[in-house]
Amino acid sequence: MNGFYNVIIEYLNVSGYYQKIIIVGMIMTLTLIVAIVMHYITDYVIKNHLIKLIEKSETKWDDFLIENNVFKYLNALVPLIVLQIMIRKLDFFETFFEKIIDIGMVIIFTLIANGILSVFSDIYSTYNISRRKPIKSYLQVMSLFLVIVATTISVGIVMDKSPLKILSGIGAMTAVIMLIFKDAILGFVASIQLAANNMVGIGDWIEMPNQMADGDVIEINLTNVKVQNFDKTITTIPSYALISNSFRNWKGMQSTGSRRIKRSIFLDSNSVKFLSLEEIKEYKKIDILKGYIEKKQKEVEESNKDKNVGVTLINGRRFTNIGMFRAYVELYLKNSNYINQNLTLLVRQQEPTFQGIPLEIYCFAKTIVWQEYEGIQSDLFEHLIPTIHEFNLSVFQNPTGNDFKMLRK
Secondary structure (H helix, E strand, C coil), rough: CCHHHHHHHHHHHHCCCHHHHHHHHHHHHHHHHHHHHHHHHHHHHHHHHHHHHHCCCCCHHHHHHHHHHHHHHHHHHHHHHHHHHHHHCCCHHHHHHHHHHHHHHHHHHHHHHHHHHHHHHHHHHCCCCHHHHCCHHHHHHHHHHHHHHHHHHHHHHHHHHCHHHHHHHHCCHHHHHHHCCCCHHHHHHHHHHHCCCCCCCCCCCEEEHHHHHEEEEEECCEEEEEEECCCEEEEEEHHHHHHCCCCCCCHHHHHHEEEEEEEEEEEEECCEEEEECHHHHHHCCCCCHHHHHHHHHHHHHHHCCCCCCCCHHHHHCEHHHHHHHHHHHHHHHHCCCCEEECCCEEEECCCCCEEEEEEEEEEEEEECCCCHHHHHHHHHHHHHHHHHHCCCEEEEECCCCCHHHHHHH
C-alpha cells in the first residue's frame, strides 16, 4: 500500500494542476470506499461475534459496555484512522483534511472516555454502597473536564497552537467561567460535603418543607438532588440548598426498621379517682394486670403500715384509675408483637391543659412500611380508646351541638 501511494505521489509531482485534482479526487473516493468497507467489516465482527460472546457471559459488567455504546464509538475510529493514514501520505490536501480528521478523533476519544465513565457508574450502582455513597456528581465533573480538554485541543488544532497556550489564555477568563459554571461549582462542592458527611443517599426519605420536598431521593447528580414525593411528583433541589438549609432525613428510622408512634389521649380530669378494694379485685381479673397489681399492693401496704390511712384516704398511697390505666397501656405495649421492644417504650402523663390530662404513648412499630405502620397505630388506639371506659375514665372532647341538646332536656 505504501508503494502504491509513493508511485501516486511521484506522479503528482510531475502532473499538471487539473491532473492532480482528478487523481487526488479518485484517491479520496477510493480511500473513502475502503474506510466505509472497513467500518462495516468491523461492525459485523462486533455485532456477530463480540456482542454474542458478551451476551453468553454471566457477568453484567461487559453488558454495560454495549449499553453505553463503547463498541460503537470504537468502531467509529476505524474509518478515521484509514482516512488519517491516507491524508498524511498526500500533501495536496493535508492541512485542511488532517485538521478535520484530528478533531473527529478527539471527539470520538472523548465519547469513548465518557462511555467508560458511564460503564463505571453502572457497575458501581450494582453494589449496595452506591446508595450511601453516590458518585454520579464526581463522574459528571470528570465528564465536564474531558469536554473542556477536548474543546481546548480542538481549538488548538484549528488555530495551530499548543493547547497549553490556549489554557493559559483561559486563565484570564476565570471570573467569567466561574460565573457561567456557578451552579456546577456550588453543586460539586455541596455534593462532596453531602457524601463526606453521609448526609443523604439514594433511597433516603427526606423532608424539606421550604423546597416542598417530602419523599424518597431517586437521584443525586452534580447540581441537584431529585426527590420523588409521596404524591408521585418530582421535586428538584439544588445540592447546595441541602448544605445551606436544614432538612430532615429519615434514614435512621429506615436503618432500624422501626417507625415511631407518638400520640396522646386526652383524659377528662373530672373522671380521675381513687380505686376501692372491690374495683382492684375486678382489675385483677385482667391477665396482664394481675402480676402488676399484686406487686404494687405489697409496695402500698409496706408504705402505709405506719400511717393512719383509716382517718382519710390521702394519708397513704392509693391506687387510682388513671394510674391503673397507664400501667395497663404499658403492659399491653410490652406484650404486643407489633411493637419493637428493643427501642424506647414509654407511657407518660404530661402537664394538664384546658383539654384535659394528656397520656402520651411513645413507642416504635416493627415496620417502616407506611400502610402497615398506620394499621398498627390504628389497631392500637382502636383498642385503647374503648378500654378507657373500663377504668371509669372519660376522653376529653369539646362539647358539640348534641351535648347542648342533652343539657336542655
